[in-house]
Amino acid sequence: MSKFAIEIILSVLLAVIPTLAEAKKPLKVQIMTDFAPQVDGDSHNIATQFMLDIEKQLNGAIALNFIPASRLREWQQLHTLQDVCLYNKAKTPERLNNALFSHYPIMAFPANRLVVYNHPELPQSVSLEDAINKYKLIIGITSGRAYGSEIDDYIRKHPDSFMTLAGTTSALRLSQMLFQNKVDAIIEYSAVFVSRHGKDPRTTDIRYLSVENSNQAIFGYIACSRSDQGQQAIALFDQALQSASLQQAIITSHEHTFVPPEQTLLINALKSAFKTPKP
Incomplete structure (x- = not known):
């Protein structure tokens, strides 16, 4: 082979190799999360584990970097930076205007409950208006959180009727305030509260009241910067979430987390969502 031919081959290789190396680089994504470790020291909640499973499913195509942030700050970072994603977020009209959402959910939850402590006199189902005006309850909520369209709408119209906390550990602090009688109620998923305080003997006096006129099932999606x-x-997240094995893992996890009748409701909702074709 002539020296000229060798030089040609080398020049082509030098041009191609960086391109190939660049193609193999994973897409780096900053995952802002307000999840605080559970009392037992477990650093991963269910939704976090699903994100790690998605990363594994994509086999090096994406690299996730988890960064602690409050609910308010995580949305601020998503709007400010180009490479930020959040997870387990409900879709709302406002959020759809400011973020890109995955087509498929990673979680499903029953409707938020009004969690009360030492209030046996309250009915099992109550509207937020009656809870505040008739029963005079002080209700704690987390700043920047979506509770479902109906509850969010009431909070937006009556912000001064709620005690609002911000920060990474606000949800945990609110539940502690509930036990200390500093608030009368908090709005939370029953499964989340049980997971957080299930071993606390005081939970025998906890009740989970239905909030009238709220959705029965709420999905948690992945949201990313509009960039x-x-x-x-x-696109990569939705690609992974189309995997039958990953979908089954999500469904199985919900089967282990929730009990009937909420379990059946959520499993059917997830199966329906996974079957919905992308637009």
Whole structure:
């Protein structure tokens, strides 16, 4: 082979190799999360584990970097930076205007409950208006959280009727305030509260009241920055979430987490969501 031919081959290789190396680089994504470790020291909740499973399913195509942030700050970072994603977020009209959402959910929850402590006199189902005006309850909520369209709408119209906490550990602090009688009620998923305080003997006096006129099932999705990186990330997340094995893992986890009748409701909702074709 002539020296000229060798030089040609080398020049082609030098041009191609960086391109190939660049193609193999994973898409780096900053995952802002307000999840605080559970009391037993477990660093991963269910939704976090699903994100790790998605990363594994994509086999090096994406690299997730988890960064602690309050609910308020995580949305601020998503709007400010190009490579930020959040997870287990409900879709709302406002959020759809400011973020890109995965087509498929990673979690399903029964409707939020009004969690009360030492209030046997309250009915099992109550509207927020009656809870505040008729029963004079002080209700604690977390700043920046979506509770479902109906509850969010009431909070938006009556912000001064609620005690609002911000920060990474606000949900945990609110439940502690509930036990200390500093608030009369908090709005929370029953499964989350049980997971957080199930071993506490005081839970025998906890009740989970239905909030009238609220959705029965709420999905948690992945949300990303409205950018090229965000669009790439969402495409990869949806690609992974189309995997039958990952969908089954999500369904099985919900079967182990929830009990009937909520279990059946959520499993059917997830199966329906996974079958919905992308637009």
